[in-house]
Amino acid sequence: MFDISELQLPHRITIQTLSSGRDSGGGNSQTWTTVATNVACLISQTNGNRDGRHDLDGNVFTGTLVGGNAYIGRADVRFYVTVGPRTGRYLRVTGCKEHGPVQDIVNAFYRATVEDLVT
Amino acid sequence: MAASVIAAVLERYDTFAITSTAVIYFDEAPARAAAGHVVEAPYVVLKDDGTTPDYDLHGNVIGETTLLRFEVYGDSLAQVDAISVGIRWNGGAVDAGLGMDHADSLTVTAQTFGGMFHEREQRFQETARGVNAGLIFRNTMRYRVQMFLRTG
Numbered sequence: 077m078f079d080i081s082e083l084q085l086p087h088r089i090t091i092q093t094l095s096s097g098r099d100s101g102g103g104n105s106q107t108w109t110t111v112a113t114n115v116a117c118l119i120s121q122t123n124g125n126r127d128g129r130h131d132l133d134g135n136v137f138t139g140t141l142v143g144g145n146a147y148i149g150r151a152d153v154r155f156y157v158t159v160g161p162r163t164g165r166y167l168r169v170t171g172c173k174e175h176g177p178v179q180d181i182v183n184a185f186y187r188a189t190v191e192d193l194v195t
Numbered sequence: 196m197a198a199s200v201i202a203a204v205l206e207r208y209d210t211f212a213i214t215s216t217a218v219i220y221f222d223e224a225p226a227r228a229a230a231g232h233v234v235e236a237p238y239v240v241l242k243d244d245g246t247t248p249d250y251d252l253h254g255n256v257i258g259e260t261t262l263l264r265f266e267v268y269g270d271s272l273a274q275v276d277a278i279s280v281g282i283r284w285n286g287g288a289v290d291a292g293l294g295m296d297h298a299d300s301l302t303v304t305a306q307t308f309g310g311m312f313h314e315r316e317q318r319f320q321e322t323a324r325g326v327n328a329g330l331i332f333r334n335t336m337r338y339r340v341q342m343f344l345r346t347g
Contacts, residue, residue: 103272103332104320129323130268130331131240132224134233154328168328193326195233 080144080185085116087160089167091147094154108154117143121161124194135194137162138170142187149174149186165192196302200261200340201243203301208239211294213281217267224268235326237269237278244337257344259306265295267334270325272318275332282336283313295338309341 092108099105121139129136139161147153155167167190177184197203201221208219218228219239228234244262252258265282269275287293298311314337321331 099271099273101271101273101276103275103318104330105271106330126226127323128223130224130236130321130325130333131222131266132234132238132268133226134224134235135226166327168324193235193324195235195326 077180077183079183080142081116083118085118085143087117087119088158089115089117089119089141089143089160090156090158091115091145092154092156093147093150094152111153112145112147114158115143115145115147117141117145117148117160119157119160119162119167119190129193137192137194139167139190139192140187141167141190142185144183144185146174146184146186148172148188155188155190162192167192196304198304200246200259200301200303200342201241201263203303204263204295204340205241207295207298207301208241208282211281211285213278213285216281217269217278219265236331237267237274239268239278239282240266242266255346257346258309259342259344261340261342263338263340265334265336265338267336268321269332270329272320272332275318275334279316279334279336295336301340301342303342306342306344309343312339312341313337314339 091112095107097105119141124135124137149172157163170189172188176182217237217239224234242264246261249258267278283294283296285294292299296313301308316336319333325331
């Protein structure tokens with residue numbers, strides 16, 4: 077029975093979940109709550125591109141994050157990188173998937189595509 | 196003196212108090228500011244929606260109407276609102292003309308200023324997120340600027 081933790085994934089993240097409120101102007105506001113720390117994962121950083129969001133010629137990095145923690149398979153979270161590419165940065169989830177489990181062969185593991193607006 | 200309405204509006208904005216909070220850029224904010232740091236909200240982008248001459252006026256006067264809009268970006272709707280108020284009135288009374296609403300002057304070469312009118316504004320929450328996966332809000336403020344040219 078294979079479990080992804082056997083791969084000794086090299087990177088570490090803190091996972092935060094989202095709740096929302098309202099600011100004084102009536103707009104939505106966000107609050108992030110930590111639900112897991114020192115979570116092992118593998119972050120594969122692909123590259124950066126300048127996507128022109130918000131009429132801004134900014135640079136956005138994208139990547140893929142793989143691990144065994146079920147929160148990695150959720151969209152309403154963000155990841156703070158403590159060890160790995162983009163250390164000290166918050167990664168936003170743009171997509172996520174659950175792989176498996178396959179009985180007696182592999183435990184479930186999770187994959188998220190992430191992005192980070194570079195500052 | 197500016198050579199175009201857009202240049203004059205940018206020059207006028209740069210005299211406003213709000214410019215210390217939100218720098219303005221033409222059409223698109225750059226990746227990095229003049230000082231070298233990365234540009235992130237809050238900031239303002241000025242969009243040119245075109246200038247149309249009017250040849251139907253009497254005598255040798257041609258009217259030129261320029262449509263433009265300020266795209267105000269911020270981390271919260273409250274921040275966007277505060278910047279928007281600064282653009283409209285620049286800390287003055289509503290009827291003082293210190294801001295862009297009914298601006299008291301706009302100096303463009305060989306043109307006479309006829310008026311600057313606030314026509315519409317609309318607020319949005321952006322789909323794409325900002326730094327630290329944060330929300331980004333926008334207010335689109337549309338203006339009409341009337342100028343006159345004497346040709347004879």
